[in-house]
Amino acid sequence: MASKDRILRLKDDTRNNILAASIDIVKEEGWQALSMRKIADKIEYTAPIIYEYFANKDAILNELTRQGYVKLGNLMQQAISEHSDPAEQLEAMWLAYWNFAFAEKELYQVMYGVEVNCCAMQNMCPDIQKPMNMLWDKIEEIIPADKRTEEYVDTKYYTCWSVVHGLISINMTRKLTSDEMNKQVLKDAIGGIIASMK
Amino acid sequence: MASKDRILRLKDDTRNNILAASIDIVKEEGWQALSMRKIADKIEYTAPIIYEYFANKDAILNELTRQGYVKLGNLMQQAISEHSDPAEQLEAMWLAYWNFAFAEKELYQVMYGVEVNCCAMQNMCPDIQKPMNMLWDKIEEIIPADKRTEEYVDTKYYTCWSVVHGLISINMTRKLTSDEMNKQVLKDAIGGIIASMK
DNA sequence: TAAATAATCTAACACTGTTAAGCAAAGGTA
């Protein structure tokens, strides 16, 4: 029955429309503005029909997450294919990861639980800046005078911060690394960066 | 007027109670379960009185964020005081940062926008694992056979991932680094780690 | 054409943040 196929294809279409509408809304207004009724509006239905395609709102987020990983995988595959040396391939893969994060910012946010909405950055009161300044000043102190430019201190500061914050985030969102592994990574990375300063 | 002081002190008390109740709820049920009515319940008031102490819900989050930074600053100060060598001080400061993140997990989450709620980790389907596996395999390929243990590959993988993801998160939540700075950090860190593998 | 099935909507529930209106107790003033 070809008509059955057509109907299934149509069902698939609205499923994709739901996902597309969701991403559209998020791109326009951010994740916290995404609601079932807004999605329904965009695909010109009422909210309950969405539940014929997805169990709940979380299921939509999960599917978008999955699609994000598929896209990321493809970009990495492409990165590999553009180089022959393994080390260059690896570097290209991480660069692809980096580029993906900003090209598909909204997908990256839901994939890795990066919240944007609130606080922290707008009202930059002294209390908030203090820990950062303490670290920055200490790094400045360690770097020998002949290398001590603002840019150089910045680089070291952000490198340290990135690896520590990154490892913390990874541990908080998915708990799959052992404690010894964490200490190892932390010690190695921080130690390495500090050594490279002197 | 001493009675005025007493009343002001009481007002201050309920303000602190609101903050304490908020943290309690978050520790018990997570950030997404925090609601004005639940806070009111806990301090034995009704929701609207909270608005006499905070402009809105975001203001509560902001204050908790601020307090988080104060605590972190103090811990770092302590870390400094326990060492004399600047390099050791810096390492202790980062360790304090790390320990703070897990000792005050909920504060860290609101300070740095680390979402926990959704997706990604529970239903670990192949699509989701693929990018990670590609990177892991490539790192394994680069590491010379005599060093190639699972632990060693893991360490390098997580170090790379942490620095890249950390830098991305930092850029997404607060936009205060320049593009050249990012490229610099990325190139330096990834390049350094790859070089250390061989 | 009549019955059965599928597609869709309306209405509702329990929740969310937030605001306006009202009540009741306390304070100051005559």
Added chain:
DNA sequence: TACCTTTGCTTAACAGTGTTAGATTATTTA
């Protein structure tokens, strides 16, 4: 003591959220 004003707090409501049950409409099948 009597009144008035201020304060503290509550109730009720609005508009929004995710989600479900029931009713309604349209389409397919017999």
